Amino acid sequence: MAKPIAIEVYNPNGKYRVVSTKSMPGTRWINLLIEQDCRVEICTQKKTILSVEDIIALIGDKCDGVIGQLTEDWGETLFAALSRAGGKAFSNMAVGYNNVDVNAANKHGVAVGNTPGVLTETTAELAASLSLAAARRIVESDQFMRAGLYDGWLPHLFVGNLLKGQTVGVIGAGRIGSAYARMMIIYFSQFLFVVIIACFVIAAYGEFLKANGEQPVTWKRAASMDEVLREADLISLHPILDKTTYHLINKESLATMKKEAILINCSRGPVVDEVALVEHLKQNPMFRVGLDVFEDEPYMKPGLADMKNAVVVPHIASASKWTREGMATLAALNVLGNIKGYPVWGDPNRVEPFFNENAPPPAASPSIVNAKALGLPVSKL
Numbered sequence: 001m002a003k004p005i006a007i008e009v010y011n012p013n014g015k016y017r018v019v020s021t022k023s024m025p026g027t028r029w030i031n032l033l034i035e036q037d038c039r040v041e042i043c044t045q046k047k048t049i050l051s052v053e054d055i056i057a058l059i060g061d062k063c064d065g066v067i068g069q070l071t072e073d074w075g076e077t078l079f080a081a082l083s084r085a086g087g088k089a090f091s092n093m094a095v096g097y098n099n100v101d102v103n104a105a106n107k108h109g110v111a112v113g114n115t116p117g118v119l120t121e122t123t124a125e126l127a128a129s130l131s132l133a134a135a136r137r138i139v140e141s142d143q144f145m146r147a148g149l150y151d152g153w154l155p156h157l158f159v160g161n162l163l164k165g166q167t168v169g170v171i172g173a174g175r176i177g178s179a180y181a182r183m184m185i186i187y188f189s190q191f192l193f194v195v196i197i198a199c200f201v202i203a204a205y206g207e208f209l210k211a212n213g214e215q216p217v218t219w220k221r222a223a224s225m226d227e228v229l230r231e232a233d234l235i236s237l238h239p240i241l242d243k244t245t246y247h248l249i250n251k252e253s254l255a256t257m258k259k260e261a262i263l264i265n266c267s268r269g270p271v272v273d274e275v276a277l278v279e280h281l282k283q284n285p286m287f288r289v290g291l292d293v294f295e296d297e298p299y300m301k302p303g304l305a306d307m308k309n310a311v312v313v314p315h316i317a318s319a320s321k322w323t324r325e326g327m328a329t330l331a332a333l334n335v336l337g338n339i340k341g342y343p344v345w346g347d348p349n350r351v352e353p354f355f356n357e358n359a360p361p362p363a364a365s366p367s368i369v370n371a372k373a374l375g376l377p378v379s380k381l
């Protein structure tokens with residue numbers, strides 16, 4: 001028999017049973033589900049990462065849909081359990097879905113949702129914050145102050161890198177990478193290497209700078225990743241995690257980078273070979289990193305925590321109130337839309353209509369990554 005697991009229930013008489021494996025910010029997502037006749041069960045078990053067994057117990061014998069988290073292993077076992085319980089909808093409360101085996105979901109006819117767009121700027125802002133924190137050694141300086149070590153201004157004290165006029169490289173210039181690039185254009189970068197970016201933003205800003213007697217910002221699409229690695233002073237990683245990006249940054253790519261470069265990772269930990277990174281940080285004290293994600297989350301590879309040239313934060317890039325509430329809303333609406341038989345929203349890059357608190361959300365699932373594979377209809381709204 002499955003172990004009992006602590007839950008909180010809203011609208012106990014609702015027709016459809018929707019389970020959330022975690023409590024999520026805000027109440028809009030709960031209200032939207034309740035208004036559409038869902039019984040909402042939220043797991044309150046005091047355990048940060050739920051195991052597959054825990055989630056099987058939560059799914060139980062009858063479950064119409066599950067909202068899950070990026071820390072969970074959504075593979076064959078869970079999709080089979082959800083399908084046995086009559087469920088046809090799952091949504092990650094995240095844009096990244098490398099924790100989900102989409103082929104297994106397809107096999108069991110389960111729609112897989114994610115939460116794009118609402119976290120784009122929030123995540124890019126953290127990448128920009130880490131860029132500044134690493135360049136100007138803010139965390140080291142803070143620790144120094146708190147340790148009572150400051151005994152007066154000195155010419156060499158915590159000297160870091162000036163970013164103005166430097167070359168910024170973006171690897172994975174999708175929604176978040178492009179937003180980061182836009183943020184960094186303003187002021188810092190003399191040169192931007194990106195794969196895709198709205199060049200008119202740069203051109204217009206260049207005109208503005210010229211009108212003020214300053215050097216315009218320029219950009220180019222790098223011919224290869226090697227070119228970005230060799231030439232950039234600051235590189236920010238924003239690709240998806242899949243087999244093409246696993247250890248994209250490794251011993252060789254680190255060796256290609258400038259000795260005083262800064263590397264930022266707000267994508268997924270395994271995009272960087274963290275063991276090689278620790279070694280590189282040891283050998284190159286002027287090389288700096290800002291990391292939001294880690295290869296074996298929640299753990300850091302041995303030695304990383306001791307490196308003064310690393311700024312490390314616990315996967316908080318999307319952690320603004322508005323964004324986290326929006327992610328919860330998108331995840332709930334992905335599941336609800338499938339339960340109600342709504343079509344899939346046509347453009348996952350344009351999900352703003354779902355965040356208007358003063359109007360009902362469109363009758364569509366905002367973002368279903370396997371909509372095509374499952375042959376789900378697309379909304380004409």
Ligand SMILES: NC(=O)C1=CN([C@@H]2O[C@H](COP(=O)(O)OP(=O)(O)OC[C@H]3O[C@@H](n4cnc5c(N)ncnc54)[C@H](O)[C@@H]3O)[C@@H](O)[C@H]2O)C=CC1
Nearest residue numbers: 096123172173174175176177238239240244266267317318
């Ligand atoms: N640290 C955090 O809290 C957060 C992390 N993320 C991560 O950021 C990722 C990107 O999110 P979005 O920008 O919304 O996705 P997106 O799909 O708009 O962008 C991903 C980009 O990666 C590029 N890409 C794919 N394979 C590549 C390769 N081999 N080399 C270089 N680039 C490659 C794609 O062309 C695309 O431009 C998510 O998949 C997620 O893993 C997202 C939000 C918050």
Ligand SMILES: O=C(O)C(=O)CO
Nearest residue numbers: 093094095096119318
């Ligand atoms: O959305 C994601 O992919 C995250 O990592 C958390 O915001």
